[in-house]
Amino acid sequence: MLLLVGVLAGCEEAPTSAGGELLVADYAGEAGLSIVLENGEDTGGEPVELRLAPTTWEARMGSVWEEAEVLGVWPVVREPALELDGKVLLAPPLRSSQELEVRYGTFPDVVTANVDSGVFEGEWAFARGVGPIVATLGGDRRECVVYARVQEQE
DSSP: EEEEEEOOOOOOOOOOOOOOOOOOOHHSOOTTEEEEEEEEEESSOOEEEEEEEEEEEEEEESGGGSSSEEEEEEEEEOOOSOOOOOOEOSOOOOOOOOEEEEOOOOOEEEEEEESSSSOEEEEEETTTTEEEEEEETTTEEEEEEEEEEEOOOO
């Protein structure tokens, strides 16, 4: 069984990379994070929880992980580009970052991308040290409402 522990601070800055260059790995999200995404326009819909593991990302729709509908379990590659199920979400060189406000709050260091086709087609945004805070899955644009570290419960 998995247990969510401690919500991380969304506006907290992560350490910068050597030389200040923007690296895909800084925005790709760390294994062990859970990011809850809700439709940016429909506040009454079911949330999607995205769990980042070392080699996969898993998305489920519903309020309780164990009972939620599995939307997908996709292989992920974090370097040199961020690829999800073979589709490039972020590729170097990352040119600039910006501040972005989502339903959770404001993230000060965010890179954005548009995926041109497939199940991930649409807008994506990645916060340094967090990962995806805007994701488009199956045509539905979703924004981060909470994120936390997930730990295995013994």
